[in-house]
Amino acid sequence: MGAALPTLLLILAGVLVGGAWSLYRQGAPKGVVVITALLAVLATVGGVLWLLPGENA
Template sequence: MSAVGNPILVVVLSLVAGLLVGGVWSSYQRGAPRAVTAVLALLAVMALLFAALTLLEVM
């Protein structure tokens, strides 16, 4: 079974991206090291991009 176009995967990835964006904002506000904030931001962008590509069935 292919995961491409799976609506459950899109929802889960969107939720993960939202949690990661919240983590980025929280770490930025409390003054965490820039590396931690950058890694969280990169993971959030990757999750959101993968969710969008899966939703559009491009992959």
Template sequence: MQSILPIALFALGGVLLGGAWSMKQQGASKVVMVGFVVLAAVAVLGGVVWLLPKGTF
């Protein structure tokens, strides 16, 4: 049975990207938006890596 962790990481990435988009529309600082996008990318990449077969790296 697969773990729920990759699904949670993909969801977290989506929420962070949505937050960055919302902040962009509200005129927030670019530094904060880039931080959110970077955290979202790390979360999604973590989910992808978790789903890769063992021994890939």
């Protein structure tokens, strides 16, 4: 599986960033924008950490 999962996480992060920006521009409730942005950050951190060398590399 290699780099497939971190790649998918980073793609998901990009989609979530775009979604958060779109929600913000449309005047969505602040809580929804913040939650979407936080999910984007979590997906980004997960994807990057997965790519870092470690014991399983």
